[in-house]
Amino acid sequence: MEQFDDISYVVTDGIATVTIERPDVYNAFTRNTVLELNAAARTAEADDGVYAVVLTGAGAGFCSGADTTEMPDWDDQSPEEYGAFLWVIQQFVWNLRTMATPSIAAVNGPAIGAGCDFALACDLRVVGEDGVMREGFVNIGLVPGDGGAWLLPRLVGESKAREYLLTGRDITPEDAVDIGLAVERAADALDAAGDLAAEIRDKPATAVRHTNRLIDPQQSFPEYCRNAAEYQWDCVVDAEHREAVAAFNEGRPPNFERAYEN
CATH class of the missing domain: 3.90.226.10 (2-enoyl-CoA Hydratase; Chain A, domain 1)
Known part of the structure; x- marks a missing residue:
């Protein structure tokens, strides 16, 4: 550090x-x-x-x-x-x-x-x-x-x-x-x-980071749509997305299996 x-x-x-x-x-x-x-x-x-x-x-x-x-x-x-x-x-x-x-x-x-x-x-x-x-x-x-x-x-x-x-x-x-x-x-x-x-x-990290990237008042709507499609694919194939969906369907909190290093 x-x-x-x-x-x-x-x-x-x-x-x-x-x-x-x-x-x-x-x-x-x-x-x-x-x-x-x-x-x-x-x-x-x-x-x-x-x-x-x-x-x-x-x-x-x-x-x-x-x-x-x-x-x-x-x-x-x-x-x-x-x-x-x-x-x-x-x-x-x-x-x-x-x-x-x-x-x-x-x-x-x-x-x-x-x-x-x-x-x-x-x-x-x-x-x-x-x-x-x-x-x-x-x-x-x-x-x-x-x-x-x-x-x-x-x-x-x-x-x-x-x-x-x-x-x-x-x-x-x-x-x-x-x-x-x-x-x-x-x-x-x-x-x-x-x-x-x-x-x-505690939200799925890929979705959080990509959502933060999408909040850009300078981009046009066509630019937004292109970026959203790319980012959404990253989320679809992400393990934390799959775990979040499974947790929602099973009525439990998600477990993203993260090991925080302090």
Whole structure:
């Protein structure tokens, strides 16, 4: 297992929990943090023994965005150098978006700026009592460079997204549930996200991963149909599909004969 400095990566019973471990700064990230997050995402996606990923932050925060004390002096940098810095962050959002393995953000505390984008890039979100999300770039004279202005309209609709993006207002835990951005509001976001991850884990894995791939608003319906036919065949010949059907017909829980490595 790869060792990290700014994050932890723990697999328990088929669920990988990725935790940003910088609680003293509400899990604000440095370039190294994001490089490690990218490595963790790739590790989870490549591991057939990982059936769901939970992303969270240590302590009282989810992720408060970039650690401004670690930023270079951009006056001395070129546009290309700035673009390279930003691409590392965008790559983590891209990795979350394109993973077949389902990802869940356990938003246990403030998710601000790029930290909000990390939560938006996950497939599902659970928010804690203090799980405020904020696309606050406009408040400091920036644009959502990490994906927020692309992600948020697709999750909550263009009009509501413009409200949050153009004002920099907080998305409260109550609002997140009301507008369908979060699955639920929970006293303990990590516990609730773990329960949701376990529910997904216990479904036939090939069907889960292929279903996650099919949920793509960018593809046309003909593309969807072609992909669905290919993926459905993979499921039809999969042993877990056969076991799930047999269990349904026999009125019992399925036994997928998995050996989880912790």
